[in-house]
Amino acid sequence: MRVVLDHEGGERLSQSLYQHGLPDDIDASGAGEGALVVVVVAGLASVADAAEHWLRHLPLPDAFIIGCTHRTRCNCQPEDWWPDGICDLVTAQDEDALLTELAMRLTRLSELESILDSAWLHERAVGSSPVWRRTLQSVAEVGRFSHGACLLLGESGCGKELLARLVHDLDPERRRGPFVVVDCTTLSPELSGSELFGHARGAFTHALSARDGAVALADGGTLFLDEIGELELPLQARLLRVIQEHTYKRVGEDNWRQSDFRLTCATNRNLEDDVLSGRFRADLFFRITQWTIRAPSLSERREDIPALVRHFLGQSGQKVPCIMPEVMARLKAADYPGNVRELRNVVLRMADRQRGFGVLSTGCLQGMMPGRPVVSAESWEQTMASAVEGALDAGMGLKGIGQLAESMAVQMAERRMGSTARAAELLGVTPRALQLRRRGRQPEAGP
Numbered sequence: 037m038r039v040v041l042d043h044e045g046g047e048r049l050s051q052s053l054y055q056h057g058l059p060d061d062i063d064a065s066g067a068g069e070g071a072l073v074v075v076v077v078a079g080l081a082s083v084a085d086a087a088e089h090w091l092r093h094l095p096l097p098d099a100f101i102i103g104c105t106h107r108t109r110c111n112c113q114p115e116d117w118w119p120d121g122i123c124d125l126v127t128a129q130d131e132d133a134l135l136t137e138l139a140m141r142l143t144r145l146s147e148l149e150s151i152l153d154s155a156w157l158h159e160r161a162v163g164s165s166p167v168w169r170r171t172l173q174s175v176a177e178v179g180r181f182s183h184g185a186c187l188l189l190g191e192s193g194c195g196k197e198l199l200a201r202l203v204h205d206l207d208p209e210r211r212r213g214p215f216v217v218v219d220c221t222t223l224s225p226e227l228s229g230s231e232l233f234g235h236a237r238g239a240f241t242h243a244l245s246a247r248d249g250a251v252a253l254a255d256g257g258t259l260f261l262d263e264i265g266e267l268e269l270p271l272q273a274r275l276l277r278v279i280q281e282h283t284y285k286r287v288g289e290d291n292w293r294q295s296d297f298r299l300t301c302a303t304n305r306n307l308e309d310d311v312l313s314g315r316f317r318a319d320l321f322f323r324i325t326q327w328t329i330r331a332p333s334l335s336e337r338r339e340d341i342p343a344l345v346r347h348f349l350g351q352s353g354q355k356v357p358c359i360m361p362e363v364m365a366r367l368k369a370a371d372y373p374g375n376v377r378e379l380r381n382v383v384l385r386m387a388d389r390q391r392g393f394g395v396l397s398t399g400c401l402q403g404m405m406p407g408r409p410v411v412s413a414e415s416w417e418q419t420m421a422s423a424v425e426g427a428l429d430a431g432m433g434l435k436g437i438g439q440l441a442e443s444m445a446v447q448m449a450e451r452r453m454g455s456t457a458r459a460a461e462l463l464g465v466t467p468r469a470l471q472l473r474r475r476g477r478q479p480e481a482g483p
């Protein structure tokens with residue numbers, strides 16, 4: 037990390053930061069490598085000038101911290117032109133408190149950077165595209181520095197469970213504890229209480245002995261509720277208490293038990309919409325979303341495909357073969373509705389087909405490419421033309437055809453992007469317009 041201290045007495049400031057807790061291995065002389073962190077400490081009105089100097093006229097740093105004491109606070113309000121990246125404003129009553137907090141923030145930034153650059157992380161969560169790096173940064177922040185519940189959003193197969201596991205492994209207090217996965221789609225309405233909370237002996241016909249449920253098993257570790265959006269309403273109500281109080285009762289027992297777990301959930305549904313439609317409890321939604329992280333789909337990070345392909349070839353149990361550029365180009369251009377999981381399956385199938393070969397050649401591609409074919413504008417126009425012909429044959433009018441096409445576009449965009457806001461962006465409308473369309477109403481005319 038390269039730390040630049042913008043202050044009249046830069047040398048003196050760096051000495052003071054070390055005295056206020058900055059670890060010796062963080063170089064505050066401006067000479068380090070990696071992410072650029074600019075710390076501006078200025079007095080009175082010059083804070084705004086110094087910030088403007090850095091943010092308007094020089095390449096944007098990765099992190100920008102403005103430090104000021106009580107006396108200067110009024111001069112450094114964040115303004116519209118501040119960058120979206122990490123941009124901290126540290127205000128303190130006096131010099132001592134200011135230096136302590138600055139040292140703390142720099143320590144945290146340095147810790148985050150070393151997590152993001154670690155081989156440990158890169159071997160598990162392959163990819164270095166900006167969007168994937170931003171996702172990993174959020175995961176590192178949540179895992180290392182927070183204990184709150186985290187909801188992971190994203191399409192199927194894009195790595196939500198992998199990220200949940202990272203949150204667990206990065207948590208210094210939980211990582212040695214269990215990581216208990218509950219797939220909410222498989223919870224049967226009759227047995228789900230027992231699967232989650234356990235049961236007492238004799239609680240029901242086949243309960244020959246007492247048994248712990250997932251909540252008890254996660255004690256000291258993480259409870260990961262996968263596909264939480266599929267949970268039935270009665271079970272959502274039962275989860276509320278255990279999430280809030282960390283107490284629960286086994287089925288067939290009357291005493292309260294305790295379990296100390298970290299909660300992480302995942303879904304590919306749009307839970308905000310489900311709350312609006314009454315399918316998902318609002319109080320549960322707010323309890324599981326202290327943090328929300330969206331895992332990008334593979335189509336948003338195609339530049340990571342070559343590294344993922346090599347990673348999966350490495351998992352195929354053979355020496356990683358050379359890959360013909362044509363093969364890699366086809367893999368990069370293809371569409372993967374099943375995201376990284378689908379890419380993994382394709383690569384492992386191709387590796388099987390040419391097992392033992394030193395080069396993965398185009399011969400391995402036949403019949404292997406996934407999902408929807410990549411179509412040219414001409415051919416999708418033809419496909420649409422024949423669909424419209426069919427609709428006309430079926431007696432549909434212009435309005436019906438338009439509505440059907442629109443609702444299909446909305447559904448597909450939401451499935452692909454994982455949230456209404458991002459789907460709206462893809463379709464070039466506002467999120468509100470999209471919500472109104474989904475409810476079958478036209479958006480009001482606006483400016």
Ligand SMILES: Nc1ncnc2c1ncn2[C@@H]1O[C@H](COP(=O)(O)OP(=O)(O)OP(=O)(O)O)[C@@H](O)[C@H]1O
Binds near residue numbers: 162163195199262377
């Ligand atoms: N960045 C990545 N690096 C290496 N492997 C990955 C990466 N992302 C996903 N995978 C692999 O892809 C597969 C699918 O990932 P995962 O199960 O985490 O997806 P998911 O979003 O939880 O899927 P679902 O919504 O269907 O539960 C797993 O085998 C996982 O290890």
